Amino acid sequence: MDRYVTGAVIRRLRECKKMTQEELAGKIHVSSKAVSKWETGQGFPDISLLEPLSKALDISVIELLSGEDIRNRNRSSNMAKGRFYVCPVCGNVIQAAGEAVVSCCGITLPPLEPEAADPEHGIRTEIAEDEYYVSVDHPMTREHYISFLAAVSDHGIQLVKLYPEGEAEARFRIDRVQKIYAYCNRHGLFQAKPVHR
Ligand SMILES: [Fe+2]
Numbered sequence: 001m002d003r004y005v006t007g008a009v010i011r012r013l014r015e016c017k018k019m020t021q022e023e024l025a026g027k028i029h030v031s032s033k034a035v036s037k038w039e040t041g042q043g044f045p046d047i048s049l050l051e052p053l054s055k056a057l058d059i060s061v062i063e064l065l066s067g068e069d070i071r072n073r074n075r076s077s078n079m080a081k082g083r084f085y086v087c088p089v090c091g092n093v094i095q096a097a098g099e100a101v102v103s104c105c106g107i108t109l110p111p112l113e114p115e116a117a118d119p120e121h122g123i124r125t126e127i128a129e130d131e132y133y134v135s136v137d138h139p140m141t142r143e144h145y146i147s148f149l150a151a152v153s154d155h156g157i158q159l160v161k162l163y164p165e166g167e168a169e170a171r172f173r174i175d176r177v178q179k180i181y182a183y184c185n186r187h188g189l190f191q192a193k194p195v196h197r
Pocket of ligand 1: 120121144145184185186
């Protein structure tokens with residue numbers, strides 16, 4: 001956990017639910033004075049209260065801790081505008097269609113900011129037998145390698161996990177792909193547009 005719920009968040013969420021301090025306090029069996037103290041920064045709710053508090057405010061614990069209600073924002077989600085998250089501890093890769101609070105190995109992961117492919121991370125796409133053949137001319141050692149390649153369209157993602165000592169290459173269905181991504185474990189996320197047919 002790298003953040004704790006703040007009074008401002010409790011107040012904002014309570015007011016969104018049109019609850020008084022007394023009403024919120026009643027739901028979680030604390031005094032209204034306790035709620036008032038949290039909201040004015042004179043104390044924090046005990047960790048044992050996070051679950052009942054988030055239930056009372058009708059959000060998840062992780063949303064409560066992040067201070068954001070992340071639901072209902074992604075209705076017109078377009079996968080091509082999605083974000084990638086990579087866990088620095090276990091290497092897990094998560095792709096979300098929109099904004100999300102993503103947590104892995106106890107760390108809240110920031111969304112990766114893709115950069116345009118640079119000369120050391122040049123992403124080549126060719127069309128081979130009705131597929132994209134994507135390759136990156138990059139080391140594939142244990143210390144420094146491309147750990148995944150992904151092709152993202154407006155309606156889906158194809159992701160191929162790569163491993164050290166392997167080849168930095170993958171094949172993807174052409175299927176409306178708008179962007180190709182390559183993730184280097186040392187240098188981060190790079191993107192390129194695929195070649196057109
Ligand atoms: Fe690199």
